[in-house]
Amino acid sequence: MTIKNTRVEGAVHDSYTAKGRGPVLLMDTEIAVPIPNDGASAGLDDSNFYGWRLNVHGARSDVQCDGYCELHDSWIHGNYYVSPAHLDAFITNGNYGNPIVLDHNVFMCEVLNATSVTDGSGCAADVGLFADFSPITNVRMTNNVFRANPGDFYFCAYTGAHQPSKPYPVGSNLVWTGNIFEAGSSGKCGAAGATNDWREGSGNVWANNVWSTGAPVLP
Numbered sequence: 001m002t003i004k005n006t007r008v009e010g011a012v013h014d015s016y017t018a019k020g021r022g023p024v025l026l027m028d029t030e031i032a033v034p035i036p037n038d039g040a041s042a043g044l045d046d047s048n049f050y051g052w053r054l055n056v057h058g059a060r061s062d063v064q065c066d067g068y069c070e071l072h073d074s075w076i077h078g079n080y081y082v083s084p085a086h087l088d089a090f091i092t093n094g095n096y097g098n099p100i101v102l103d104h105n106v107f108m109c110e111v112l113n114a115t116s117v118t119d120g121s122g123c124a125a126d127v128g129l130f131a132d133f134s135p136i137t138n139v140r141m142t143n144n145v146f147r148a149n150p151g152d153f154y155f156c157a158y159t160g161a162h163q164p165s166k167p168y169p170v171g172s173n174l175v176w177t178g179n180i181f182e183a184g185s186s187g188k189c190g191a192a193g194a195t196n197d198w199r200e201g202s203g204n205v206w207a208n209n210v211w212s213t214g215a216p217v218l219p
Contacts, residue, residue: 001022001023001024001025002024002025002026002027003024003025003026003027003029004025004026004027004028004029005027005028005029006029006030007029007030007032008029008030008031008032009032009034010031010033010034011031011033011040011042011043011044011045011059012024012026012031012043012044012045012049013042013045013046014045014046014047014048014049015046015047015048016047016048016068017048021048022047022048022049023048023049023050023068024048024049024050025049025050025051026044026049026050026051026052026054027051027052027053028052028053028054029051029053029054029055030054030055030056031043031044031054031055031056031057031062032055032057032058033057033058033059033062033080034058035058035080035112035113036080036113037058037059037080037082038082039060039080039081039082039085040058040059040060040080041059041060041061041064042059042060042061042062042063042064042091043056043057043058043059043062043063044056044062044063044064045063045064045065046064046065046066047065047066047067047068047069047098048068048069049065049068049069049070050069050070051069051070051071051072051074052072052073052074053072053073053074054071054074054075054076055074055075056074056075056076056077057076057077057078057079058078058079058080058112059079059080060079060080060081060082060085060087061079061087061088061089061090061091061128062076062077062078062079062088062089062090063076063089063090063091064090064091064092064093065090065091065092065095065100066092066093066094066095066096066098066133066134067092067095067096067097067098067099067100068098068099069100069101070100070101070102070103071090071101071102071103071105072101072103072104072105073103073104073105074105074106075105075106076089076090076105076106076107076108077089077106077107077108077109077110077147078108078110078112079109079110079111079112079123080111080112080113081111081112081113081114081116081117081121081122082116083116083118083121084121085121086121086122086123086124087109087111087121087122087123087124088109088123088124088125088126088127088128089107089108089109089126089127090102090107090126090127090128091124091127091128091129091130092128092129092130092136092160093130093131093132093133094130094131094132094133094134094135094136094168095134095136095137095138095139096133096134097134097135097137097138098138099138099139099140100138100139100140101139101140102127102139102140102141102142102144103140103142103143103144104142104143104144105144105145106144106145106147107126107127107144107145107146107147108126108146108147108149109123109124109125109126109149109152109153110123110147110149110152111123111152114152122152122153123149123152123153124153124158125153125155125156125157125158125190126146126147126149126153126156126157127141127144127146127156127157127158128157128158129157129158129159129160129171129174130158130160130163130166131160131163131166131167131168131169131171132166132167132168133167133168134168135160135168135170135171135172136159136160136161136168136171136174137171137172137173137174138172138173138174139160139171139173139174139175140175141159141174141175141176141177141179142175142176142177142178142179143177143178143179144179144180145179145180145182146179146180146181146182146189146194147182147184148181148182148183148184148185148186148189148190149184149189149190150184150185150186150188150189150190150191151191153190153191154190154191154192154193154196155189155190155192155193155194155195155196155197156181156182156189156190156193156194156195157181157194157195158195158196158197159171159174159176159195159197159198159219160174160197161174161197161198161199161202161204162197162198162199163197170199170202171199171202171204172202172203172204173202173203173204174203174204174205175204175205176198176205176206176207176209176219177205177206177207177208177209178207178208178209179209179210179217180209180210180211180212181194181209181210181211181212181217182211182212183211183212183213189211194209194211194217194219195219198219206219
């Protein structure tokens with residue numbers, strides 16, 4: 001199935017071929033989840049989709065994927081908060097060994113209804129790779145921009161490489177290269193830094209990632 005040159009006022013949900021769905025190819029399309037909403041979990045999810053030049057906004061987490069997904073040249077931003085959820089521009093809670101490719105996108109988690117956040121929730125990160133349901137593996141994160149938001153999250157990205165508190169604490173074959181982390185008013189992208197969960201080994205690669213100032217980002 002192909003969706004192109006379209007404005008979707010709602011959400012796009014896909015799943016595995018084994019379940020009789022997808023793949024879905026999306027090009028030059030806006031996915032605008034209407035707001036206010038009841039905390040719609042994602043504007044685009046959950047597997048077997050491939051997007052070029054998308055503009056996705058308005059959901060709790062704009063794009064959610066558990067594998068077999070790609071995003072290229074896309075703008076992922078703008079999140080609607082409903083208690084008690086945390087928000088992300090892009091999120092996975094485990095990709096079951098299936099590939100994720102994110103290349104040349106701009107990610108920004110930003111709460112559209114910030115006055116509704118009263119319990120310490122809000123954005124978790126621009127990109128959150130969280131090993132809740134399976135390990136984080138086989139991810140290619142290249143040439144993306146992570147927008148700063150130091151008032152709403154501690155770190156701009158969670159890589160899934162080393163998360164001792166998660167059921168699957170060790171990530172593998174994670175390649176992060178050529179990404180730009182906006183320094184923002186804190187100089188750290190988030191309140192505390194770019195990311196805090198990176199570990200080398202297990203096929204993980206961190207190379208040529210820089211701040212918007214041009215200085216290297218040390219994970």
